[in-house]
Amino acid sequence: MDSLSEQQQQASEKPIINITGEKVALGPIRRDQVPLFYRWANDFNVLRTLHIPRPSTFEENLAFFERDVEDEKRRTVVHFTVYDRASLTPIGRVDLEEINHRDRRAEFGIEIGEPDYRGRGYGTEATRLMLDYAFTGLGLHNIGLYTWEYNLAAQAVYKKAGFREVGRRRQAKFMGGKLWDIIYMDCLSTEFVSPVLSKIMVPDEVRS
Template identity: 35%
Template structure:
């Protein structure tokens, strides 16, 4: 099944998920080196057996496959969760599952693209995230995407017999510069499309 170029960056694009994407997601989430960074640390196969993804969909989350622009390879997944339509807030999560893509700017760009969707299409005002303090790559990627640290929760997560700190970060719509949606909108309003 194809992916669709919904939000387009220079390295990657965000596409609606294809049903096959969930198998990849299960593979990535069962890789401890990857999933130890995440709040979701599921047991083998649980993603399919217990319908984790169906749960996200039922909860009204907005999620995307992250696809490499040059090769159309599916490399990750990201989503806006716990969307509060009254207060216009949401929580953000991301995984670049194909590890050879780590540290090459894909996570930063995918984060900016889904924030563009959240702020300029869903009309959210604020998005928050939690990242484990040891996940320096994640913290740096979120900072580059525009998130600010708002506090540290001490010993908030327990893994490998260790209690570890978690960094809370957020970003506001007014601080965010649209990488894609505003450009499309300007073209349409100027009659160029």
């Protein structure tokens, strides 16, 4: 096995981690995870809380990955894979999109793709770590999101992480034979206490 093949094998065995919390860790998205993203993108139980459920092809998800990589180069988005800290199993993704460094704002998104990790606090901590990155790492001030009125689990996660409701678009989402509100939420840097990065993003002390 040549050196490059060894490096590729090692990369697939142990992911790079950027931010570590108590239950989850965040690291860069990877091409070898596209099959995972493909499977998650076809889970209708997840899609009912995101957008209109429909099947998507592997090629489509590979194209999404390539687009995400290009957008990251332009500093307009940031994507992290969410890992179970204990096993380093990839369980989902968190994203910052529409990053506006001048106005210090961005839009937040999260997907916990693995069913066994939903409703157990992993999404809440992943959200808090992403807010920490947005505020402490990037110096942003306002992080916004929107969700559906019927998505009670997501609303609970967002509120625990630090978001608050700031408005509604009434009866603008159809689900289960009924029209629901779209709920808009945001979080400000002045309302958030950094759990991790405030201990890392610090200047060097002067040495005598």
